[in-house]
Amino acid sequence: MPYEVEETGDLTRTAQVTVPVEEYNNRVNKALKELSKDVKIRGFRKGKVPLSVMKKRYGASVQQDVIENLVNDKLNLIISESEQPVIHVGQPSVESGPEEEGGLQFKVDLELRPEIDPIGYLGLQLTREKAEVSSEDIDQRLEAMRHQYATLEPIEFRDKIEEGDVVTFDYHALGADENEALAEIKGEGAQLEIGQGQSIPGLEEGLIGAGFDETVVVDVTPDEGFPVEELQNETIQLQIDIKSVKKEVLPELDDDFAKDTGQAETLLELRGQIREELEEELEHQAMHAAEDQLVDKLLEQNEFDLPPQFVEAQVDRERRQRMQMLQQFMQQGMDPAELGIDIEEFTGGEELESDVKDRIRTDFLLLAIAEKEDLELEQEDLMNYIQHQARHSRMSPQQFMQQLMQSQEQLRQANMMALLEKTKHFLLEKADFEEVEPSEEEEVEEAEEAEEAEEAEEAVEAAEAEETEEAAEEEAEEADEEEADEDEEEAEEAAEEEADEDEEE
Numbered sequence: 135m136p137y138e139v140e141e142t143g144d145l146t147r148t149a150q151v152t153v154p155v156e157e158y159n160n161r162v163n164k165a166l167k168e169l170s171k172d173v174k175i176r177g178f179r180k181g182k183v184p185l186s187v188m189k190k191r192y193g194a195s196v197q198q199d200v201i202e203n204l205v206n207d208k209l210n211l212i213i214s215e216s217e218q219p220v221i222h223v224g225q226p227s228v229e230s231g232p233e234e235e236g237g238l239q240f241k242v243d244l245e246l247r248p249e250i251d252p253i254g255y256l257g258l259q260l261t262r263e264k265a266e267v268s269s270e271d272i273d274q275r276l277e278a279m280r281h282q283y284a285t286l287e288p289i290e291f292r293d294k295i296e297e298g299d300v301v302t303f304d305y306h307a308l309g310a311d312e313n314e315a316l317a318e319i320k321g322e323g324a325q326l327e328i329g330q331g332q333s334i335p336g337l338e339e340g341l342i343g344a345g346f347d348e349t350v351v352v353d354v355t356p357d358e359g360f361p362v363e364e365l366q367n368e369t370i371q372l373q374i375d376i377k378s379v380k381k382e383v384l385p386e387l388d389d390d391f392a393k394d395t396g397q398a399e400t401l402l403e404l405r406g407q408i409r410e411e412l413e414e415e416l417e418h419q420a421m422h423a424a425e426d427q428l429v430d431k432l433l434e435q436n437e438f439d440l441p442p443q444f445v446e447a448q449v450d451r452e453r454r455q456r457m458q459m460l461q462q463f464m465q466q467g468m469d470p471a472e473l474g475i476d477i478e479e480f481t482g483g484e485e486l487e488s489d490v491k492d493r494i495r496t497d498f499l500l501l502a503i504a505e506k507e508d509l510e511l512e513q514e515d516l517m518n519y520i521q522h523q524a525r526h527s528r529m530s531p532q533q534f535m536q537q538l539m540q541s542q543e544q545l546r547q548a549n550m551m552a553l554l555e556k557t558k559h560f561l562l563e564k565a566d567f568e569e570v571e572p573s574e575e576e577e578v579e580e581a582e583e584a585e586e587a588e589e590a591e592e593a594v595e596a597a598e599a600e601e602t603e604e605a606a607e608e609e610a611e612e613a614d615e616e617e618a619d620e621d622e623e624e625a626e627e628a629a630e631e632e633a634d635e636d637e638e639e
Contacts, residue, residue, distance in 0.1 A: 245441035519552035
């Protein structure tokens with residue numbers, strides 16, 4: 135099966151493929167003979183059905199399968215024989231049919247991974263901010279834990295809502311008769327802590343001063359993160375039926391509290407554990423910051439072009455994933471705006487394309503460094519990656535691995551990501567670090583950014599885990615559909631045989 139590859143650019147090729155008629159016919163006849171071993175046709179022994187009868191009954195479907203298999207086989211051959219790794223394959227275009235003079239001919243556009251000779255990646259000068267856990271840091275974490283273990287108790291000595299109260303209510307938007315979008319704005323048993331700024335703008339202010347069993351109408355203005363897009367930045371009226379108002383009561387910080395958390399027997403022991411956790415978090419943040427510096431310096435020193443169609447496909451894929459992530463955020467009750475996400479920029483525009491290009495360049499560059507330094511993926515590297523991903527996906531390593539094994543593409547991706555992580559750690563070990571003192575302002579900003587980034591990362595990884603699970607389910611569904619198609623074909627064959635018998639009678 136000859137083929138020719140034409141260079142159409144530095145990273146683009148067009149492959150012209152020809153499959154001779156003889157090769158095509160041999161494939162079809164072989165497929166029909168294999169099929170004849172399994173089909174039952176009245177008047178013929180199993181496996182002894184004449185080729186002419188098989189062609190009459192199954193020729194069209196077998197020919198289509200053979201063409202698809204020939205195209206795939208040839209593409210796999212071209213990819214395997216390419217000196218540069220092929221990273222994107224376009225849609226094959228058939229120029230002549232298999233039974234025409236000259237045989238089956240098709241062409242396909244290919245894009246190659248750029249050849250990179252990385253420079254300046256060893257001994258990079260990086261900075262690392264000094265970070266120590268203070269008693270105040272531990273106190274703040276303990277205070278947050280008190281809120282987690284707080285109880286809600288009835289309020290006895292007043293009957294008006296104040297800041298800090300936890301209100302349970304039913305609600306619906308007024309004006310649904312004139313605007314169908316408002317009909318979606320309703321709910322029962324919603325709960326809100328007044329003063330936390332976690333609700334639609336205007337809602338908390340409208341509830342302060344309301345009676346404990348009152349029904350009130352509140353003007354609210356949904357912001358850009360609101361899921362019903364046409365209502366964003368529009369003033370709407372909500373009817374609020376207040377069901378209960380309670381006060382959060384915090385537990386005392388003592389040994390009993392430590393025991394209730396299940397983490398320690400005494401408050402002193404709990405403080406020690408919190409210190410260790412905070413130190414691990416700071417180390418994790420420092421590692422992320424160092425990786426960001428590392429990547430920036432690598433990209434500054436190594437410039438190269440990217441294949442355009444591959445980039446476009448990755449941008450489309452990233453856009454779909456980000457839309458799924460936003461849906462995941464909202465399903466978890468998280469407001470993207472509060473995570474610092476501009477929805478328009480996040481799902482489209484220059485920022486999205488720039489992020490994708492930087493990620494592609496980083497991956498290509500790290501792979502080139504791994505090849506140049508003869509770094510190979512070992513079982514331990516893969517298991518470390520799986521354990522990290524499983525932890526953030528709130529799954530056991532066994533469950534995460536089981537999901538990966540259901541999809542060859544997901545498993546291949548996991549292997550590549552594990553190798554990239556290994557390469558980054560290799561470069562960080564070879565880097566020179568200078569410790570610097572962070573300013574107070576920077577510490578506050580970094581703490582807030584780290585908290586937001588961690589929340590976003592967890593939601594993103596949860597969405598990706600869900601996507602992995604959905605991909606596995608889709609593969610299983612496809613397998614079920616194929617099995618159903620086979621059953622349907624068998625039923626059709628049986629019906630045809632019965633019809634043949636009736637005709638003979």
